[in-house]
Amino acid sequence: MKLELGTFPVEEVVFARETHLKWPRLELDRDELSRLARSEPGVRWASIEIAQPDDPLRIINFVDLLEVKVKVRGAGVVYPAVCDRPATTVGSGATSRLGGVAVMLCLDTANPADQPRNSSGHGQPHQDDGESKARAFRPFLDVFGPGKLPPYDELSLVCLTLQIDPALDLENRNTTAYSAALRVVDRIAGTMTALTPPETEVFDFESNHHSLPGVVFIPHLASAEWQAPSGSRSTLGPAVYGQTRLSAPWHLYPSETIDGAIFGSYGNGRPETWHLSNSPLAMELCRKHGKTIDFLGFIVQRTNWTLQSEKELMAQRAAMLAKRLNASGAIVTTNYRGQRFLETILTVQALEQAGIAATLLTEEEDNEDGAAPPLLVSAPEMTSVVSSGAGELDSSFPPVEKVIGAREPDRRWYDEQPPVHGRYGVSYVPDYYGLGHRSLEDY
Amino acid sequence: MLNPMQQASTKEPIRVLHYLNQFFGGVGGEDKANAPAEFRRGPVGPGRALQNALGNDGVVAGTLICGDNLFADEEDRAIGEVSAALRRIKPDLVIAGPAFDAGRYGYACAKISELARSLHIPTVTGMHPDNPGYTTFARQLICVPTGSSAKDVQETLIRMVPIGLKLARGQNLGPAAAEGYMPTGLRKHVRRSKPAWERAIDVLEARMAGTPWASEVSARQYRDQPVLPKARDASRTRLGLVTSGGLVPKDNPDGQVSGYADKAFRYSISGLKQLSVSEWESVHGGFNTVFLNTRSPNYVLPLPALRKLEREGRIKSIHPEFFSTVGNGTSVNSARRMGVEIAEEFTASGVKAALLVAT
Numbered sequence: 001m002k003l004e005l006g007t008f009p010v011e012e013v014v015f016a017r018e019t020h021l022k023w024p025r026l027e028l029d030r031d032e033l034s035r036l037a038r039s040e041p042g043v044r045w046a047s048i049e050i051a052q053p054d055d056p057l058r059i060i061n062f063v064d065l066l067e068v069k070v071k072v073r074g075a076g077v078v079y080p081a082v083c084d085r086p087a088t089t090v091g092s093g094a095t096s097r098l099g100g101v102a103v104m105l106c107l108d109t110a111n112p113a114d115q116p117r118n119s120s121g122h123g124q125p126h127q128d129d130g131e132s133k134a135r136a137f138r139p140f141l142d143v144f145g146p147g148k149l150p151p152y153d154e155l156s157l158v159c160l161t162l163q164i165d166p167a168l169d170l171e172n173r174n175t176t177a178y179s180a181a182l183r184v185v186d187r188i189a190g191t192m193t194a195l196t197p198p199e200t201e202v203f204d205f206e207s208n209h210h211s212l213p214g215v216v217f218i219p220h221l222a223s224a225e226w227q228a229p230s231g232s233r234s235t236l237g238p239a240v241y242g243q244t245r246l247s248a249p250w251h252l253y254p255s256e257t258i259d260g261a262i263f264g265s266y267g268n269g270r271p272e273t274w275h276l277s278n279s280p281l282a283m284e285l286c287r288k289h290g291k292t293i294d295f296l297g298f299i300v301q302r303t304n305w306t307l308q309s310e311k312e313l314m315a316q317r318a319a320m321l322a323k324r325l326n327a328s329g330a331i332v333t334t335n336y337r338g339q340r341f342l343e344t345i346l347t348v349q350a351l352e353q354a355g356i357a358a359t360l361l362t363e364e365e366d367n368e369d370g371a372a373p374p375l376l377v378s379a380p381e382m383t384s385v386v387s388s389g390a391g392e393l394d395s396s397f398p399p400v401e402k403v404i405g406a407r408e409p410d411r412r413w414y415d416e417q418p419p420v421h422g423r424y425g426v427s428y429v430p431d432y433y434g435l436g437h438r439s440l441e442d443y
Numbered sequence: 444m445l446n447p448m449q450q451a452s453t454k455e456p457i458r459v460l461h462y463l464n465q466f467f468g469g470v471g472g473e474d475k476a477n478a479p480a481e482f483r484r485g486p487v488g489p490g491r492a493l494q495n496a497l498g499n500d501g502v503v504a505g506t507l508i509c510g511d512n513l514f515a516d517e518e519d520r521a522i523g524e525v526s527a528a529l530r531r532i533k534p535d536l537v538i539a540g541p542a543f544d545a546g547r548y549g550y551a552c553a554k555i556s557e558l559a560r561s562l563h564i565p566t567v568t569g570m571h572p573d574n575p576g577y578t579t580f581a582r583q584l585i586c587v588p589t590g591s592s593a594k595d596v597q598e599t600l601i602r603m604v605p606i607g608l609k610l611a612r613g614q615n616l617g618p619a620a621a622e623g624y625m626p627t628g629l630r631k632h633v634r635r636s637k638p639a640w641e642r643a644i645d646v647l648e649a650r651m652a653g654t655p656w657a658s659e660v661s662a663r664q665y666r667d668q669p670v671l672p673k674a675r676d677a678s679r680t681r682l683g684l685v686t687s688g689g690l691v692p693k694d695n696p697d698g699q700v701s702g703y704a705d706k707a708f709r710y711s712i713s714g715l716k717q718l719s720v721s722e723w724e725s726v727h728g729g730f731n732t733v734f735l736n737t738r739s740p741n742y743v744l745p746l747p748a749l750r751k752l753e754r755e756g757r758i759k760s761i762h763p764e765f766f767s768t769v770g771n772g773t774s775v776n777s778a779r780r781m782g783v784e785i786a787e788e789f790t791a792s793g794v795k796a797a798l799l800v801a802t
Contacts, residue, residue: 150638213651215647215651226730226731227730227731279640280638280640280641281640281643281644284640284641284644285644288644292648293648328651329647329648329650329651330647331643331644331647337772338729357647357650357651359643359646359647359650361639361640361643362660364630364660366774367628367629367630368774368775368776369629370582370627370628370629370630371628371775371776371779372665372774372775372776373628373663373664373665374630374660374663375660375663378662378663378664379662380662382658382660382662383658384646384647384650384656384658385658385659385660386639386642386643386646386658386659386660387639387659387660388639389632389639390632392632394632422632423774424703424772424773424774426703431639433640434638434639434640434641434642434643435638435639435640436638436639437634437635437636437637437638437639438632438633438634438639439632439633439634439635439639439659440630440631440632440633440659440660441618441619441620441630441631441633441659442618442619442620442626442627442629442630442661443616443618443619443626443627443629443630443631
């Protein structure tokens with residue numbers, strides 16, 4: 001596969017009378033985009049806001065982040081096989097993208113009790129006592145002050161907030177929201193089609209570089225199959241070509257992922273589409289391909305298998321696939337705690353036992369002042385682990401004048417928010433893909 | 444920047460107490476392992492190397508020598524004797540060992556560190572990473588790593604002294620790797636200069652090139668809990684039941700949470716043969732509860748099977764109350780506390796064995 005990736009680095013995003021790319025300025029017709037989102041059946045209300053780095057505002061109810069991109073030459077469409085889009089294999093031809101801009105999808109459920117039980121949201125921003133604070137935590141994002149963290153420190157966010165027909169079930173609400181978001185993404189991306197991108201990179205995965213050390217990237221993506229009402233047909237959580245089901249490891253060309261072959265998120269406060277279609281880690285491996293490494297692609301490992309034997313089987317299959325691809329090194333990530341992490345470690349073990357150096361990039365658990373180990377599971381094979389912190393942010397978050405992500409945000413969201421300890425899954429801007437500088441160190 | 448008090452203290456030599464076992468203290472070998480605590484003025488044996496390492500920054504005010512068996516066999520006596528010596532000598536710093544891979548010596552160094560810490564006297568020790576003195580007491584120790592060989596004593600003391608001087612002067616220690624001590628188990632938040640994704644690529648490339656790399660997280664396990672011997676005779680044993688499956692009476696009267704639980708609630712199962720969906724439900728947020736809540740809550744508390752065993756006389760009885768919590772995102776400290784509380788209640792009720800249904 002060979003992909004030409006054109007980039008329009010946007011320096012300014014403004015509302016205007018027309019949606020138009022006057023590079024380096026992106027102009028958006030706010031009413032047109034809102035109408036477009038509302039035209040998706042099931043959408044009751046929609047709004048478009050712009051959040052630029054350093055704007056004193058807070059975003060709540062955010063569920064995913066989408067890069068604005070469009071296929072301008074070659075087969076398929078970006079973000080394939082989701083929301084009734086064609087499932088044609090992507091990753092070849094030419095794709096154009098907006099740099100420095102992304103669409104943030106926010107879902108205003110209006111009634112907190114309407115959220116699924118397994119959502120991390122439980123109603124109000126914060127209660128007063130310690131443990132209940134953890135339980136009541138609802139994710140938020142400040143794009144200014146201490147809360148301004150990668151990737152949001154360099155992205156102008158086009159925030160699409162939706163209210164969806166509450167009569168729809170969870171699956172249909174999810175599909176409706178993403179379909180509306182893709183309408184907006186496609187409309188903005190359409191502004192690039194007639195233009196020549198100022199920056200172009202060519203990622204050529206057709207020629208062999210077997211003399212260089214082979215590397216694979218193995219993200220572990222939780223499947224909602226076990227839990228979702230639609231089971232294996234569920235649309236919840238990250239999908240590979242629309243498939244969220246538990247399945248044997250997928251091998252993807254890196255260029256397929258750049259075109260958005262991995263799409264979707266696991267929900268409130270855990271965007272992943274942008275992270276997996278524009279991962280700095282994967283992009284750097286792409287850029288090193290043919291120069292210092294032979295980047296053999298993604299091996300997407302689904303997690304949430306039931307039996308230990310199933311977990312071990314899948315770890316073995318991923319290692320075998322990596323070996324067959326001629327990998328001598330792997331970077332391994334995970335996107336959820338608990339048994340998903342256990343499965344990730346099984347993959348690390350299987351890779352090392354197959355003679356493949358496996359570097360694990362992960363967040364840590366709460367250390368509880370030394371009472372608890374940093375990771376849920378440790379194995380002797382885990383000799384190279386890179387820590388992206390525990391989702392902590394020690395500073396409090398200043399009050400804001402504007403809150404995005406709800407039609408009528410709870411007044412308390414405008415107040416100063418306390419520091420986030422990062423304990424046990426209650427984290428500020430989870431960093432499963434190592435975008436930030438947060439980490440922990442032994443004392 | 445040091446505060447004025449600390450700056451003043453840096454000008455005065457630190458008074459150091461050196462702890463040695465009978466072998467390094469020149470008392471004798473294994474035949475003297477029962478030697479009582481003995482204080483000598485000034486440095487003894489490796490203490491001379493310690494004095495050299497201290498230079499003008501400190502003075503070895505004295506040496507405390509104990510037989511290896513003292514802490515192992517007569518801990519109370521050892522603590523009493525060492526505690527009295529520490530109160531009398533009032534050192535600014537205790538240097539214990541190094542103990543290398545000697546288990547009893549390491550244990551003694553760890554206990555002395557603990558004792559000195561309780562008296563607000565900083566202590567530095569040195570051990571092999573596998574010494575039980577370190578592996579058992581790491582959280583309480585500032586311990587530099589050593590090899591197995593006592594011939595490295597001078598080199599080890601040279602590494603121990605700067606750490607000890609910092610502590611004695613009231614300065615905070617930096618990260619373990621930077622300062623040269625072994626991890627205590629405590630991890631602190633840091634901001635690294637490169638983003639994690641870039642460091643991951645660096646580490647992987649170093650590994651593949653065979654050049655040095657360092658892991659940012661070292662393997663550390665949860666604390667082992669020794670397994671008790673099997674109940675001798677189940678037919679004479681009262682069984683307690685615990686579940687982390689989020690099982691609560693219908694409508695959750697106590698408001699148990701679906702995750703991050705810090706409470707276990709007790710509910711009566713007196714006279715019940717089984718649990719029904721009309722009266723019980725699971726509020727667990729970490730697994731699919733549809734089966735439990737529509738078919739059978741007994742999946743997380745197998746009451747019918749246990750009642751059968753009770754009827755057959757294979758267990759004496761089932762404690763009339765079970766404990767229920769939610770094992771989803773619960774902190775280790777909370778889990779440990781709940782476990783202790785449940786165990787205390789069971790013990791007080793004559794429960795000799797418990798079944799924990801983990802989810």
